[in-house]
Amino acid sequence: MTTVENGVNVQALLDARAALKDAPEAAQFTWRASAKWQRGVHSTTTIQHFFGLGQEQSHKTEAVFDADHPEVFAAEDNGITPIEYLLVGLASCLTAGVASVAQNRGIQLRSVESIVEGNHDIRGILGVDSDVRNGFNDIKVTFTIDADASKQDIDALVAQSQKRSAVFDALTNPTNVTVEVA
Amino acid sequence: MTTVENGVNVQALLDARAALKDAPEAAQFTWRASAKWQRGVHSTTTIQHFFGLGQEQSHKTEAVFDADHPEVFAAEDNGITPIEYLLVGLASCLTAGVASVAQNRGIQLRSVESIVEGNHDIRGILGVDSDVRNGFNDIKVTFTIDADASKQDIDALVAQSQKRSAVFDALTNPTNVTVEVA
Numbered sequence: 139m140t141t142v143e144n145g146v147n148v149q150a151l152l153d154a155r156a157a158l159k160d161a162p163e164a165a166q167f168t169w170r171a172s173a174k175w176q177r178g179v180h181s182t183t184t185i186q187h188f189f190g191l192g193q194e195q196s197h198k199t200e201a202v203f204d205a206d207h208p209e210v211f212a213a214e215d216n217g218i219t220p221i222e223y224l225l226v227g228l229a230s231c232l233t234a235g236v237a238s239v240a241q242n243r244g245i246q247l248r249s250v251e252s253i254v255e256g257n258h259d260i261r262g263i264l265g266v267d268s269d270v271r272n273g274f275n276d277i278k279v280t281f282t283i284d285a286d287a288s289k290q291d292i293d294a295l296v297a298q299s300q301k302r303s304a305v306f307d308a309l310t311n312p313t314n315v316t317v318e319v320a
Numbered sequence: 321m322t323t324v325e326n327g328v329n330v331q332a333l334l335d336a337r338a339a340l341k342d343a344p345e346a347a348q349f350t351w352r353a354s355a356k357w358q359r360g361v362h363s364t365t366t367i368q369h370f371f372g373l374g375q376e377q378s379h380k381t382e383a384v385f386d387a388d389h390p391e392v393f394a395a396e397d398n399g400i401t402p403i404e405y406l407l408v409g410l411a412s413c414l415t416a417g418v419a420s421v422a423q424n425r426g427i428q429l430r431s432v433e434s435i436v437e438g439n440h441d442i443r444g445i446l447g448v449d450s451d452v453r454n455g456f457n458d459i460k461v462t463f464t465i466d467a468d469a470s471k472q473d474i475d476a477l478v479a480q481s482q483k484r485s486a487v488f489d490a491l492t493n494p495t496n497v498t499v500e501v502a
Contacts, residue, residue: 178327213328274486281502
């Protein structure tokens with residue numbers, strides 16, 4: 139029997155699933171980000187700490203992300219635009235899902251690449267036409283996967299990844315967002 | 321009269337609004353990301369090029385983002401989790417909006433900070449309970465703003481930013497996402 143090694147510790151995830159079945163309170167996570175305005179539409183957002191498994195947790199290092207608008211919007215382009223961060227989240231979530239499902243199904247991956255395209259009518263955010271929404275019109279993700287598996291099995295990997303993706307759900311279904319001033 | 325300078329070129333945005341009113345096709349943007357699986361649930365996503373104003377456009381530099389799972393999920397924590405990227409997008413979008421609206425309303429900002437918290441029941445993505453959604457339960461954003469303005473005017477800034485935010489819309493309303501294998 140060939141050992142499949144995609145680098146995902148599926149056993150740990152299956153153990154977590156079993157453990158959290160009897161301890162739903164441990165499954166309640168809170169992810170956090172702290173943003174700071176710099177100048178113009180440039181901001182930096184920092185992420186390190188989160189809550190989960192009943193206690194404070196931390197990433198190994200602090201990550202800092204610049205966001206800005208491009209020069210065609212008369213800004214300084216000190217980082218990607220805020221809406222592009224959603225594409226980063228979607229691409230990485232579906233990719234992680236493909237790797238996890240492949241490991242669970244005994245499929246060796248050689249490469250997984252994807253292109254994500256978000257169509258956006260910017261008349262919404264500019265207030266040109268109130269019938270145009272502010273966010274994306276739609277998003278398309280195209281995977282190119284090289285793996286020891288049939289086309290059908292690869293399609294099924296991607297479908298299952300989509301079914302269990304946190305970010306796919308967050309973009310395709312509404313979430314209640316509350317905004318307050320301290 | 322005091323000159324307000326938050327670093328946002330509001331006139332350029334107002335000019336763009338006027339120009340795009342008569343040229344809706346120029347307002348059709350496509351934002352793009354390219355993701356590459358590394359190992360385990362670690363991926364890197366690259367962003368540089370996009371389409372808008374009728375032609376190919378580009379950020380000044382290529383930006384690369386690592387995503388991974390933390391060590392408590394038996395992964396290597398080579399980057400923040402995919403779902404945390406949504407919080408980066410939300411925080412930076414609302415912050416850019418506050419700066420733009422403040423500039424437009426003649427309000428000088430001194431500092432704008434925010435904390436974004438996304439509550440997430442991970443039983444959804446682990447498949448523990450099919451009644452639990454995969455994405456966030458809810459998200460809370462708390463701004464702390466120091467500006468030459470009344471509390472009421474600051475509240476109004478944040479409300480208007482929310483109303484015109486691309487990412488706020490993308491998270492609070494559904495978007496159609498198509499996933500294909502090439």
